[in-house]
Amino acid sequence: MRNPANVKTAARLPAIGNWRRGVxxxxxAHVFAHTLADRVSNLTSTLPDLMRRSASGxxxxxxxxxxxxxxxxxxxxxxxxxxxxxxxxxxxEAFVAIWGRAKDYDPVRGSVMTWLVTIVRHCAIDQLxxxxxxxxxHSAPEEVxxxxxxxxxxxxxxxxxxxxxxxxxxxxxPRQAVLLAxxxxxxxxEIAARLKVPVGTVKSSLWRSLERLQRCLGT
Amino acid sequence: xxxxxxxxxxxxxADYVLGLMPIRARRRFERAMAGNATLAxxxxxxxxxxxxxxxxxxxxxxxxQVWRAIERRVGPALSEPxxxxxxxxxxxxxRGIATAAIAACAALVLYIAIxxxxxxxxxxxxxxxTGLPGWVAxxxxxxxxxxxxxxxxxxxxxxxxxxxxxxxxxxxxxxLLPADPDRPLWVRAAMLPAAGAALAVSLEPPGGSPxxxxxxxxxxxxxxxxxxx
Numbered sequence: 001m002r003n004p005a006n007v008k009t010a011a012r013l014p015a016i017g018n019w020r021r022g023v024x025x026x027x028x029a030h031v032f033a034h035t036l037a038d039r040v041s042n043l044t045s046t047l048p049d050l051m052r053r054s055a056s057g058x059x060x061x062x063x064x065x066x067x068x069x070x071x072x073x074x075x076x077x078x079x080x081x082x083x084x085x086x087x088x089x090x091x092x093e094a095f096v097a098i099w100g101r102a103k104d105y106d107p108v109r110g111s112v113m114t115w116l117v118t119i120v121r122h123c124a125i126d127q128l129x130x131x132x133x134x135x136x137x138h139s140a141p142e143e144v145x146x147x148x149x150x151x152x153x154x155x156x157x158x159x160x161x162x163x164x165x166x167x168x169x170x171x172x173x174p175r176q177a178v179l180l181a182x183x184x185x186x187x188x189x190e191i192a193a194r195l196k197v198p199v200g201t202v203k204s205s206l207w208r209s210l211e212r213l214q215r216c217l218g219t
Numbered sequence: 220x221x222x223x224x225x226x227x228x229x230x231x232x233a234d235y236v237l238g239l240m241p242i243r244a245r246r247r248f249e250r251a252m253a254g255n256a257t258l259a260x261x262x263x264x265x266x267x268x269x270x271x272x273x274x275x276x277x278x279x280x281x282x283x284q285v286w287r288a289i290e291r292r293v294g295p296a297l298s299e300p301x302x303x304x305x306x307x308x309x310x311x312x313x314r315g316i317a318t319a320a321i322a323a324c325a326a327l328v329l330y331i332a333i334x335x336x337x338x339x340x341x342x343x344x345x346x347x348x349t350g351l352p353g354w355v356a357x358x359x360x361x362x363x364x365x366x367x368x369x370x371x372x373x374x375x376x377x378x379x380x381x382x383x384x385x386x387x388x389x390x391x392x393x394x395l396l397p398a399d400p401d402r403p404l405w406v407r408a409a410m411l412p413a414a415g416a417a418l419a420v421s422l423e424p425p426g427g428s429p430x431x432x433x434x435x436x437x438x439x440x441x442x443x444x445x446x447x448x
Binding site: 110113122178179187 | 230
């Protein structure tokens with residue numbers, strides 16, 4: 001990247017900046033032609049395709065991947081972090097990690113979106129655990145779920161409908177525990193505090209409920 | 220831990236997907252998953268079961284500076300996903316707060332083969348009078364140096380550990396050190412004394428020295444080995 005001839009020791013950073021800006025304006029016409037072509041090709045690409053090209057170091061495909069998924073992923077980060085500034089950091093860290101790990105994505109083991117969501121959720125959860133204060137104003141997860149499913153929206157997936165049906169069969173406390181953990185990244189201790197039950201109760205009931213959930217979903 | 224016991228493995232896979240694992244347990248689990256197709260399949264199955272919940276979450280367009288920051292770190296792409304101008308002050312502010320999560324995210328692995336991460340550049344090792352190291356200072360990103368306990372220092376509710384830069388002149392307070400190895404203290408590299416000078420940890424009242432100078436005994440110290448980044 002650096003062109004030593006242009007880097008003066010006394011003003012290293014500005015020199016690099018000028019050099020890069022110079023190169024950029026020089027390449028402008030060239031870049032513009034590429035940009036159009038890339039945008040058209042990214043628009044028609046599928047996520048697995050963008051992922052595969054990102055893994056081979058194609059930055060325009062990576063930009064396409066960001067363009068296609070960042071709104072969903074930012075929503076997920078915001079849901080967990082509660083604050084836009086923090087969610088922005090999380091999204092940034094997650095995409096840097098995604099770029100570094102793109103070649104590890106294995107389509108056999110799940111969809112691109114599930115892979116990306118898992119990365120963002122874990123980044124957000126790490127961030128949350130390092131924060132001193134917890135985000136406030138998390139809505140009651142069951143209300144979110146039932147109002148969403150009852151909203152009459154036509155784009156609700158069959159998977160979400162059957163998940164909700166199976167969640168409805170659980171006892172209220174473990175159902176809330178599952179939702180608080182998945183949607184908001186709460187720890188067992190935090191779940192216990194929020195539900196006002198001993199943490200041992202959360203531990204023991206959670207797994208039984210997950211087993212029921214699994215049987216109900218039949219997957 | 221024996222991840223190959225089916226019930227335990229499946230439980231842990233569910234814990235992993237729910238996000239219930241502490242960070243260290245999660246790292247261990249991810250390393251195990253990299254070489255264990257059964258574990259990975261359980262994780263994939265639990266992800267598929269629960270990820271429909273993510274479809275309820277409303278999309279939110281991130282501000283353009285997020286992509287700019289990503290691009291700065293991975294190198295420029297020929298095309299940009301959206302026009303972007305400027306950079307939020309809040310973002311810079313939060314960068315410090317989120318730094319602890321950076322290491323966690325960078326090390327994040329899913330369905331993956333583990334790649335050994337490069338060792339951080341050690342800036343100083345702070346040892347007690349017997350030579351037992353208690354803290355290590357290492358070069359982080361963005362011109363920061365992390366100072367982290369290495370697990371030999373016990374928590375002491377009655378005292379704070381305070382970090383000092385001992386160059387020429389009076390000791391310079393650099394911050395309070397958490398005893399938790401997972402939570403380094405991040406110091407701007409420019410605040411550190413030059414190579415050859417020393418870093419020291421003193422035992423202070425909770426909240427730090429009331430005078431701005433060390434009031435308790437210096438229990439750990441070490442030379443700055445190299446100029447911080």
